[in-house]
Amino acid sequence: MPAKKRKVKTAIHAKADSKPASLIRTVSESFIARYRPESQSTDWGQSLAMYGLLRGLSIDDNPKVRAYLRRWLAFHLAEGVPVNYFCGSWSFGLLYPDVIREFPEFQNSLRATALRIYEFIRETALRNGKGILLHNVDLPNIYIDTVYYSAVVLSKLGSTLGLPWEDEAVKQIVLHLDHLQDDDKPFFIHCEENNGGLRSEGSWARGNGWVMMTLAEILPLLKKKTSRYKDLFAIFEQLAGAIVTLQTKNGLWRTILDDPAAYEEISASAMFLFSFVKAQNAGLIQHRGPLKLVTRGTAGLLPYIDADGRVTGVSEGTWPGTAEYYKSLATGEWWWGTGAFLLAMAELAST
Secondary structure (H helix, E strand, C coil): CCCCCCCCCCECCCCHHHCHHHHHHHHHHHHHHHCCHHHCCCCHHHHHHHHHHHHHHCCCCCHHHHHHHHHHHHHHHHHCCCCCCCHHHHHHHHHCCHHHHHCHHHHHHHHHHHHHHHHHHHHCCCECCCCCECCCCCCCCEECHHHHHHHHHHHHHHHHHCCCCHHHHHHHHHHHHHHHECCCCCCECCEECCCCCCECCCCEHHHHHHHHHHHHHHHHHCCCCCHHHHHHHHHHHHHHHHHHCCCCCCCCCECECCCCCCCECHHHHHHHHHHHHHHHHCCCCCCCCHHHHHHHHHHHHHHHEECCCCECCEECCCCCCCHHHHHHCCEECCHHHHHHHHHHHHHHHCC
16 A cells, blocks of 8 residues: 555645545545555455445445446456455455445345355354454454454344344454453453463554444444343443543544554544444434534544545554554555545445
C-alpha cells in the first residue's frame, strides 16, 4: 500500500464534501481508481475495504464501484476464495448477506463459498484446549483480531445460511476477552501466547475497535431477553463508557488508548465511530449522549482525507509488542482504515 506518513493536512474542507454520502463517493472512487480489483486479495485488510465499498453502495449506488466489486467477485469466485487456518482468510464472510442482495447473479457460487467458510470455522479451525480459536497455525496464539473475524463472520454466514451460530460466536467473544483484558482496565490487549502466557503491552486502540465493532454488529442479531445478549451488552456498556472518556479534543482516539503521548490513529477512530453510530441506529443506546461524540469524531476524521481522497493516518500492519512499539508505528493509507472509514460513513448516512 502507499506511503506511510504520520499526518496529512491537505484535506477536504468544503461543507458539501463533509456529508457522509459525498465522502463515501470521494474515498470509494479514489480507491478504485488506484487499485485494480484483481490486485486486491480476499485477506482480512482487503476484505474489510471491500466490505466498506459494498456498504457504501447502500448509500451511494455508484455504478463505478458496483462494476469494480463485480470484477473483484468474479475474479475470486472463479479462482476460489482461499480458506485456511488464518482467521483473516475467513474475512470474505463479512460481505454477507449484502453481497447476495447486491450481486444476485453470483448467488450459487457465493453460497458454496459461504458454506465452505462456515464449515471450516465450525469443524476445522485451530483451537486450544478451552475451545478458543487461535489466530493462525504459524501464530497459534490468542489475538484480539480473531474476535471480529470469527464471531462476526459466523453471525453473518449463519444468519444467511439458516445455520446455528449464536453459541459459538458468543463463546469466542467471551473467552477471548477473558484472556485479553488489560489488567483491571475495561480495555483489551492485542495478544496472549497460548502456552507461554506472554502478553503484549497496552490497550491497543485498533484491537479495542475490533471488539466494539463485533459487539455493535452482533448485539442487534440476538434476542434481548437471552443470557447471551445480556452478557455481551454488559461488556459493550462498560467498554463504550470507558472509550467515550478518552476521545481527544480533536474527536479521535490514540493508538494506545490511555497514553497521552500516543498519536491519534484513524482506523481505530473510524471503528469507534462506526460502532457508536451503529449501536444508536440499532437502539442499543437509548439516550442522545453519543451525538456530540459522533459529531466530533466525524469532524476529526476529515483532515485525514487527503486531496486525492485517500484515508491517511492509519497505523501500519501490527505485530504484538510493547506500548512503545505501537506508538512508534508509521501511518499512512491502509486497507483497514479505508474499510473502517467507509463503514462509519455508511452507518452515519443511515441515521
